[in-house]
Amino acid sequence: MRVIVAGASGALGRVLVPELVRSGHEVIGLTRTAEGAARVRSAGGSLWSPTSWIATACCAPQQASGRMRSSTSSRRC
Structure with missing residues (x-):
């Protein structure tokens, strides 16, 4: 499954990104700094690049900096 993680290099994202990768998911991280970008790549x-990915095409967007409500969409991936 393709998963976008906002806050991918933050406190929760540091744990979430490697776990998702180990589970076989394609993880796309959003981060604000070059150091954070390196951390996401190393995991x-x-x-995320606005020219190469469309966030709405993801099956499971994750907000690692806070709680996210589940979608009411019936779309399955």
């Missing part, structure tokens, strides 16, 4: 994730 096996890639970085």
Whole structure:
């Protein structure tokens, strides 16, 4: 499953990204700094680029900086 993680290099994202990668998911991280970007890449994730990825095409967007409500969409991946 393709998963976007906002806050991918933060306190929760540091744990979440490698776990998702180990579970076989394609992880796309959003981060604010070059150091954070390096951390996401070293965990096996890639970085979000508005020219190459469309957030709405993801099956499971994750907000690692806070709680996210589940979607009411019936779309399955």
